[in-house]
Amino acid sequence: MTTPSRRTPRPHALAAATILALSPALAAAQDSATTLDAVQVTAQRKVENIREVPVSITSIDAEKLDVLGSGGTDIRFLSARVPSLNIESSYGRAFPRFYIRGLGNTDFDLNASQPVSLVYDDVVQENPLLKGFPVFDIAQVEVLRGPQGTLFGRNTPAGVVKFDSVRPAQETSGYAQVAYGSDAMFNFEGAVGGALGGNWSGRVSALYQRRDDWVDNTYAAGANDGFEGYDESAARLQLLYEGEGFEALFNLHRRDLNGTARLFRANIIEPGSNRFVAGFDRDKVAVDGINFSDLEAWGGSARLRWDFGDLSLHSITGYETLESLNRGDIDGGYGAVFLPDSGPGLIPFASESADGIPDHKQVSQELRLESDYGGRFDWQAGLFWYREDLTIDSFNYDSLAPGNPLAGHAVQEQENTAWAVFASGEFAASERLRLRAGVRYTQDEKDFSARVLEAAPFGAPVGGPYTVATDVDDVSWDASAVYTVSDAVNLYARVAKGFRAPSIQGRLLFASAAAPNGGVSTADSEKVISYEAGIKADLWDRRARLGFNLFRYEVSDQQLIAVGGGANIATLLNADKTLGQGAELDLEAWLAEGLLLTWGSSYNDTQIDDPNLAVAICGGGCTITDPTTTIAGGTYALIDGNSLPQAPEWIHNLTLRYGVPVGEGEFYAYTDWAYRSAVNFFLYESPEFRGRSSLEGGLRVGYGWGGGDYDLAVFGRNITDQTRIVGGIDFNNLTGFINEPRTWGVEFRYAF
Template sequence: MKSYRQEKSARIALAIGASAIALGIGAPAFAQDEGADTANAPGNNVIIVTAQFREQNIQDTPLAITAITADAIEAKSQTNLAQVADTAPNVAIRPQGASFGPSVTASIRGVGQNDFNPAYEPGVGIYIDDVYYPQLTGAIFDLLDVERVEILRGPQGTLTGRNSAGGAIKFYSKKPNGDGSGFLEASYGSRDRISLRGAADFGITDTLAMRVSGVFKEQDGYVDRIDYGCENPTSGIPATTSGNCVLSKLGGVGYEALRGILAWTPTDRIDLTISADYVKDERTIAGEVLLRTGPVWNPSTAVNGVTLSDDFVCGKYCNYSTTGQPGVTADFIFAPGSVLEPTSGTDRSKYKGWGVSANLSIELADWIQLTSITGYREFDTEFYTDDDLTPINTNFGRNFLANESFSQELRLNMEPADGVNITLGGYYFEQDSVYDSFQDIRYVPVFPLQFRQPDPTSADAYALFGNLSWELTDALTLNAGLRYTDESKQQTYYRYNLDGVTINPWLDLIGAVYGEGYSGPDTLDVNGNGDTTDIVTALSGLTAKYSADRLDYRVALDYRWSDSFLTYVSVATGFKGGGSNPRPFNPGQVISFQPEKVTAYEIGFKSDFANNRVRLNAAAFLNDYTDLQVPVLACPDSPCAARLNAGDVEVYGFELELTAEPVDGFNLDASLSYIDQSIDADSLDPSAAVPPFGNNPAGVDPGDPPNVPKWKFNVGAQYRAELGNGAGTITPRLDLYHQAKQYSGPDTSGATRGRTFLPSFTTLNGRITWSNADEDLDISLEVTNITDEYYYLSRFNLLGAGAGFDKALPARPREWAVSVKKRF
C-alpha cells in the first residue's frame, strides 16, 4: 500500500506530467480560498467570484475585478449592462445610435469596439453563465434574475482567450435550489413606463430543481421625430402629415425575456445545469439629434432646391428623420441622368434571440474535477437608418443581421497537494453570420450607389490552455499560465442591385460583365486600357480569408502581508482578432488587418480594515499595444469604413474602489479611475497603410484614449433605518456619477484635422425603499438623472466623408418610477 507521501507525490507527478503533455498551455489560476466557508457570516464582507474558474474570495483574486451583487444592482436602480458598467472604473458600455442598430460600444481600459459588423471582433469578452456572447448586437442585456456581474479589467488572454484584450464581463444567473422561493415586481413611471418582473424556484424531485424568470418592459420614447414640412410649411419641403407634426417617439422600450434553468444533482459528485432563454426587443430606433451639418458633394440630394444645412438642427430631444427616399432622376459625374429607385422602411428596431447551454461538473476524485460547458445561441435583427436625420436625400439603409454560434469548453481542475492547483482544458468556438445590408447612398457625386450586400461571414477558433497556481509559502502565491489559440475567418462579398439578383456594375463592373466569382484575364478589355491580358477579379463572390495563431501567457505573484492586506504584480497578454474590410466598394478595398496585441503590466493591492467595515482596492497598469486596429473613412477611389493596423500605443492609468459600512446600516461605495495614452510616432509606418492614407492614416490621436473618459468617478450612499413597532425599514439611497469629456474620434471636416468629444457630465440618481418587518414586501420610488443633466452617450461624425452630418445620442432625461416587489 502506498503511503500518503507516495500518493501525494504521485498526484503531483501525474498533474505535472499532464501539464507537460499539454505543453503547459494554460489558463485559470487556482488560489487558496480559506474564507469561502464563512462567506455569509455577519461582518465578513466576503464576495465570492469565479473569475479564475473556481470559487474565490474577491480579495484573494490577483486581478482588478469589480463584482456587483444582485442586491447592489437593485439598490442602485440598475436594469441593464450599461448601467452596471457605470460603477466600474475605466469601463464604458454604451448603447449605440440608430446607424448601428440595437448594439453597444464596449470598452475596458480604452480597448474595445464600436462597430457591430460581424467582420470585426470585440475587444471585451462578454459571457453569460460562462458561455461567450460573440457580438455587440443585442449586448445591452437586461439584468434578468442575475446572481452577480463580474467585470474583469485588463487582458484575459489566458483566462478567457481571444477578444478579451481589454477585459471581460461575466453574467451569472441565480441557480435553482428547489426551495419554493420567488418574487413578483411591478413598476410604473415616466412616459408610461410599465415593467413586470418575476421568478419562481421549485423542486421537481429531491435531485431536480427548476427556476423560471421573466421580464416585460414598455416605455414611450423621449426624442420626437417631427415632420419638417408640417412644422415648417413655407420651407419648400413637402409635408407627409397634417395636424400633429410629431410622427413618433424615438428611443422607446419594448423588451421581453424569459429564462428557464434546470439543475440536476443525482449524486454529491455530479452537477448538471441546463438553461434556455429567449429575448425579444422591438421598439422605436435610438433617438439621435443632429449637432451640425456640412457640405454634401452631390447637389442631387436636395429636395425642391432645399439643401442640407443647420436649419435642420432641431433641438435637444427632436429630429426630422424620415423612413425612406423617393425615386428621382439624378446627375452623377460618371452617370448623368441616373434613375434612382425609391427606398423605404420604418423607424423601428427589431431583435430576437435565444440560446441554450449545459454545464456539467463531475468530481472524478477528491482532488480532480471535470467540467464541460456547451453553448448554442442565435439571433436576428432588423433596423432602418436615415443617417442625416433630415428629409434631405443623402442616404438611407435597411439592415438585416443573423448570427448563430456554438461553443464547447472542457476543463480539468486538479488539486494534487495543498497549495497546488492545476487547470488544463480545451475550447472550441464557431459562428456564422449574414449581414444583409440594403443601401441607398446619394451623397457620393461620382456614381449612384443603390445596392444590396448579403455578405456571409464565418469564423472558428480553438484553444488549449493550462494554469498552475502554487502557494510557494503561506503568504506568497505564484500563478503562471499559457493559452494557445488558432482562429480563422472568411467573408464573401456580394454587390447586387436592389433586386438582390443582378450585379451592380458601379460597384462590381467585372462581376457584372464576367459573372459572379470571376478571376481571370480581361478579355473584353473592361478596364479600357487596350490590354486584354490583365488579370481582373469580381467583387461579387470574392472571399477574403484570415487566419492566425497566438500564444498568450500570464504570470502573477501575490503576497498576503496579513489577513487584511494583499499585494500583487502581474504581466499578461491578450489579443483582438483580425479580418478584412467588410465594406469595400471595389476589389481593391478588400483590405486585411491583423490581430491587435497587448502586453499588460499591473500592480495592485486589496485591503480590508476597521474590523472589515472598510474595503479599499487599487490597481495601476501599463498596456503596451502593437498593431493597433484603427478605423479609416477613406479608401482608394471612394469612401469606406475599413480597419488598419496603424501603430503602437501605450495606455496607462490607475483605479481605486472603496466600500464601507462605518456604522450598522450605513453603506458607502465609490470608485475613481484615470487613463491616458502615448503613441510611438515612429511606429506609424506609412508603408503599413494603403495609399493615399500616408502617415497616421486613421487619425490615431495622441491626446486622448478613445471609448473611455480620462477621469471617471462615482459615489453611492444608503442608510437602512428601522422604523420601530414592527413598521419595517426605510432605506434612502443616492448615487453620484461623473465622467470627464471623452474623445470620440477625429474630425476631418475642416482644412486642418481636429477632434470630436462627448462633453463631460455629472448625474445624480436617487431611490427610497420601504420594506415590511418580514422583509418580503418592498415599495420603492426611484428618480434617475435627478438634475435633468443633458449629455450624450455616443456620437457619429461623417462630415469628413462628405455625408454632411455630425450627430449624437442624448441620454435619457429625468425619469421616475414606483415599484412594488413581493417575495415568497
C-alpha cells in the first residue's frame, strides 16, 4: 500500500492557492485598458444583463465553444467546463446524461427522464437522444443552476442547459471552418446568411465530422475489426420575417449519426481499487459482439412574436422526431467461462443487446404574453402543451452462435401528455430592491405498455401487455430579490420549488418470470426545494466580473435507478429524501493587456437520506463497502448516507487566452483545463466502481488576420493523454468504459 505524500495538496486546495496566486494579477487588471462586454442572457425568457438575474448562471460564448469543440467531440465537451455541471454517457455520442449540483439520472433506458432540461432554440428536447444534437453556429450557451419550474416547466428540478443558435440578419455574414487531425479526424462546419428580399432574411448552417476507428479488435472471429470511429452530419435552416409589429422565426434541423456505440471493456478494473489492471491497452479490445450506433433526428419550430406596444405575444411551436438503434457487446469480451475459450479475464456468460426507437414524435406549443410598461412592475404569463409518442425496441442476441442471431425482443410504448399555466412578475420595491415571483401549475399524464415478444435466455417469458398509467399535477414556484449595492454590485437571494413527473421503466428481457407486472417499475414524482444567495459584481471598472453563491436543497421522493446488478435489470426507486449543499464561483478578468482569464469552481455535497433504501449489488468482482441486508435470498446494499452517483464534490475549470499584435494580425495562445473529483458510478459504494478524479486540458495556438476574418491554428484536446475509467457495467464482471484519447489537429477558419 502506497501512502500519499503529505506535501501533495488536494485539488480544491490547489484551486484556492491558484486564486490567491492570481490575486496580484487580478489587482493589476485595474491597469488594463481593456474592459469586459456586458453579458446578456435570457434565463427569465427575456434579454437581461446577467448581473440583474437572481439565478446562478454561467454563459459560454461562441469563441469558447469553438475552442472546446475543436477535436470533434460531442456535447460532452461541456462537462466540468462550468461549475456544478457533469455530463456522461453509456451510449457514446448519442445519449448524454446531464447532472447539475449532483442531480441527474444514470438510467440508460431510452424512456428515461432527466432532472436537467435541455432547451434548444426555445424548444425543450425531452427524449435523451434529442439532447445530443451537435453544437455548431451557436451564439451562446447558458447553464441555469437550481429549479427552473416556473418558466421552463416540469423536469427542471436541477436546472436548464439552454442553447441559442445564431439568428438570421439582413447583413450578409457567415463562416467556413475546416479541421484535420489525429486518427484521420475531419471536421467541417459553416454557415451563410443574409437578406432574402423584402422583410425576409435567412441562415443555413451545416456540420460534418468523421474519425477513423482508433481501437483494434484482437479477437479474430469478431464481427467488427475496429471501434470508436464515427461519421456525423447535421444542418439547420432558419428563416426570419421582421415586419411592423410582427416577427416570425422558422427553424428546420436534422442530424445523422453513424458510428460506434459505447465500447465496453471486460475486466479492466483492478479488484479492490479503481485503477486499470496491469497491462491495460486502451487501443485494443477483444469482443465477439456487434457494435454500432445509428441515429436520425429532425425537427422544426416556429417562433412568432406580435408587438402591441407595452405588451407582446409569443408563440413557440416545436416538433421533433427520431429513429435510432444502438447495439453493443455488454460483457466486453468474447466467449464464456463454460466454453474452451473466453476472455479477457472471467466472462461468466455472454451478453449482447441493442435498444432502438423505431417510432417517435414530440409536439410542443407555448403561448406567452409579456409586458413592458417601463415602470415599476412587469409580468409575463402563458400556457404550455406537450405531447410525446414513443416506441422502444429492446433486443438480445446470442454472441456464441454464428451470425449473432436474435435471442430476445421486448417492446415499450408510451404516450405522455402534459399542459401547464404559468405567471411571473417583477416589482421594483425601491430604487435598490427588485422582487420577483412566479408560479406554474402542471398536469402530466403517461400511458405505458410493454410486451415480451421473444424471451431472452434466463429472462422473462413471452407475455404482456404490462401496463402502467400515471396522472399527476403539481405547483412549482419561485421567489427572489435583487438588491443593488452600487452600480457595479448586486446581491440576490432565491427560493424555488420544482418537480419531475413520474418515470416508468420497462426493461423486461432479463426480468424474473415472477417479477410483478413483468418487471415494469415506476417512480413517483420528485419535488425539490432550493435556497441560494449570492453576489454578482463588475470589478475594476468592468475589467473583471464575479459571480458567487451558496446553495442548499432538499429533494423529496427523489427518483433513482438501480442500474444492473447481478440480475442485470434496472429498477426505479424513490428515495425518501436527498440533501445537497455547496457553493459556486464564476470569475472573468483581464489580467493584463491581451491576457484574459476565466475561472469557475463549485463544491457539491450530496447525501441520500433513507435508512431503509436497499439496492442490488454487483454480479461479481466488486467490493461492497456499504452495510448489506438479505432480501428474498439476495444480498442488497443499504445506501443511506451515500452521495449521489456521478456527483463530483469539486469541479474547477480555467481558461487563459493571450493575444499579441503581430504584423497585420494577432498571434494568440488559448489553454483550458477542467477538473472533477472522484464520482461513484452506482448507488452503492465500491472502490472498483468509483471513478478517479480527472484533469483534462486543451491547447490552441493560432494566428488571426484580416480583422478577424481569417484564422489558422493548431490544437490539442486532452493534451496530457490522461486515461480514466468513466463508467462501468456491474452485472457480469469488472467491465468499464473510458474517456476520449488525446487528439491533435490543425484548423482554418474564414469568416465574413
